[in-house]
Amino acid sequence: MIKQAIIPLAGLGTRLLPLTSVFPKELLPINGKPGIEYILDECVDAGIKEVIFIISKKKEMIKNYFYNDGFYKKIIKQKKDPRIKKEYQKIIRYRKMIKFVYQNKPLGTGDAVLKTKRYIKDKFFLMLLPDDLIIKKNCSKSMIKIHNQNKFSVMASMNVRKKTVSRWGIYKMGKKIDKRNFFIKDVIEKPTIKKAPSNKAVIGRYIIPKTIFKILSKIKPGKGHEIHITDAIQSLIHKQNKFIGHNFSGKYLDCGSMNGYIKSSLEISKL
């Protein structure tokens, strides 16, 4: 069973400047709710019991958001507003399941994952990238269901326009399993159009084996001098680990870009 999830939150959010110059992007409200809460709700609904946040000193505001008890208690006492009370109780529920670890240097997603090594208990864990919101269908839940059938690793996949391939991790497809799932033969981080083996992109939901830590501790920095989780996964695939690409059926919202962030509020308000 997949019971633990990790969420890298140490990114600088430069694509959303100036909104992120003092404020972590994951706390920016999307239709009246911080983006990170959508990700947490996806985890809870998928049966996750513990979530590890990888933050940095610069992003301690995220931790404060879940630990501002004194302020809440005072307001609840003064105002007796049932809405605020309910929200506070929700935040306490989230807090009970969150652990914080630090990644103070932005050395890449792979490096962020490595920071969680001593907390991961089971053979597999879930990773969610908070910029990638998927609405209408719980992608993590669908992926856990697939994993439970065969104990293989699973990653979310979406068709993207060919001219945008260099923005994503791109899959080379192996054997098709069914309408929505296929075996991954290769995965390449941000290839040029010429080198891209397909237009199937990695979207930020991954079920990864614990064995990845061994690879991550040895791997050399790749594109942009960062340690990429994609490169570690590629290495696992080449060591005969089975990875399934899952074409999810929900709607993808790229909250890490300004256009996507604005659109996400509009889309969610229509739900």
Ligand code: G1P
């Ligand atoms: C990361 C991954 C990339 C993936 C993307 C999905 O890139 O490295 O493989 O396709 O998330 O959002 P980033 O958005 O951090 O540049």
